[in-house]
């Protein structure tokens with residue numbers, strides 16, 4: 001049994017939002033009002049709740065936010081037309097299409113249609129490419145939030161062995177690149193990895209983005225590791241849990257994120273940070289063009 005730190009993502013996200021609130025107030029004095037537009041297709045309850053969180057947080061920091069709701073059976077062409085319209089609207093600095101989309105819509109095509117300069121989710125091929133080659137980019141909000149959490153509690157990843165479980169475009173892949181850019185040695189594991197614990201037990205920093213409730217038990221964790229739980233799973237008894245069996249794993253760690261209240265709130269805080277960054281970039285390029 002070690003003494004461990006529970007990483008309070010809720011409190012750190014609040015710090016980030018407080019800083020952004022001050023920054024937005026300064027921008028407004030210069031006549032810049034950051035604007036975010038969220039497109040929600042259908043009415044999936046979890047997506048509804050995440051989008052509500054995004055709108056509420058935007059309002060709190062002073063970002064103008066608009067929600068465009070579309071029916072579940074909308075055609076891909078109608079959705080693409082809406083995205084193009086927002087690309088051309090100078091009052092919109094951030095465009096976000098809430099995922100997942102209904103199966104008849106090709107999410108990659110929709111994402112690729114978002115202007116990279118307004119892609120505050122960091123999902124477009126241009127932003128992903130810039131992330132990989134080490135250029136400035138909008139970073140995907142969940143991995144960006146994890147890097148910010150680690151930084152703000154003083155955990156350096158440099159030289160450490162980070163193991164990422166999960167290879168999604170939203171979390172696993174960009175996470176591995178951000179860690180590598182911060183000089184960690186990174187191992188990526190996924191659903192086809194044979195003998196997962198043999199890898200995870202080597203991790204100084206373990207990022208669990210598997211999507212399976214409480215899969216990660218103490219057998220997967222090296223004593224003293226930092227464990228970041230990205231999972232959000234609803235158990236049969238209705239309880240919200242992560243990918244990590246918290247009560248068992250926590251005493252083996254030096255630090256661990258809880259679910260809820262760990263990574264999730266940071267995802268939304270970093271979306272706001274990206275939106276403010278975009279507003280500043282648009283203002284700068286508008287000023288230099290005339």
Ligand SMILES: Nc1nc2c(c(=O)[nH]1)N[C@@H](CN(C=O)c1ccc(C(=O)N[C@@H](CCC(=O)O)C(=O)O)cc1)CN2
Nearest residue numbers: 050096097098099100121141260261262263264265267
């Ligand atoms: N366009 C996008 N779609 C999706 C993203 C994304 O970054 N961009 N990520 C996820 C969902 N997501 C944001 O959209 C998200 C998930 C969870 C949370 C959060 O704050 N979770 C809370 C618990 C919430 C609950 O009670 O259900 C927590 O962990 O404390 C925020 C955002 C998929 N889609």
